Amino acid sequence: MAGYKGSTIFLVLIISAVFLFFVITLPSHRIWNYEKTSDETIQSQDEDNYGGKTPEETFNMFVGALENNDFEMASRYFIIEKQKVWLKTLQEYADNNVLGEFIKEIKNAKEKINFQKYPNEIWKIKDL
Numbered sequence: 335m336a337g338y339k340g341s342t343i344f345l346v347l348i349i350s351a352v353f354l355f356f357v358i359t360l361p362s363h364r365i366w367n368y369e370k371t372s373d374e375t376i377q378s379q380d381e382d383n384y385g386g387k388t389p390e391e392t393f394n395m396f397v398g399a400l401e402n403n404d405f406e407m408a409s410r411y412f413i414i415e416k417q418k419v420w421l422k423t424l425q426e427y428a429d430n431n432v433l434g435e436f437i438k439e440i441k442n443a444k445e446k447i448n449f450q451k452y453p454n455e456i457w458k459i460k461d462l
Contacts, residue, residue, distance in 0.1 A: 384411055385458050387456070392459060393447065393459075396411040397441065416460075440462060448460040
């Protein structure tokens with residue numbers, strides 16, 4: 335019976351040690367992963383030079399690209415996280431013959447557009 339108790343205590347100690355190891359090391363891994371992602375995002379923002387020095391300039395560049403049917407360029411005026419979605423959306427608007435209406439709509443709602451200033455001093459469209 336004493337041998338059984340000893341092996342049970344040993345097993346509990348091993349399981350507790352493994353559990354404590356993961357509890358202690360996992361949060362630091364999450365912090366490192368977050369900082370790495372954050373650094374990559376800042377670097378991407380620094381390298382993204384599509385946009386104006388003011389929100390108004392970015393807006394005018396965006397509308398100009400739309401009027402020229404340059405959806406690739408128009409999508410680049412959005413923050414990085416939304417560029418692919420907006421490229422697809424703008425192409426769908428053109429395919430469905432609603433791009434003209436969309437352009438009129440955004441020109442009339444210019445003051446409702448949210449912009450974000452990147453670390454490199456470039457303004458991007460955050461939300462329409």
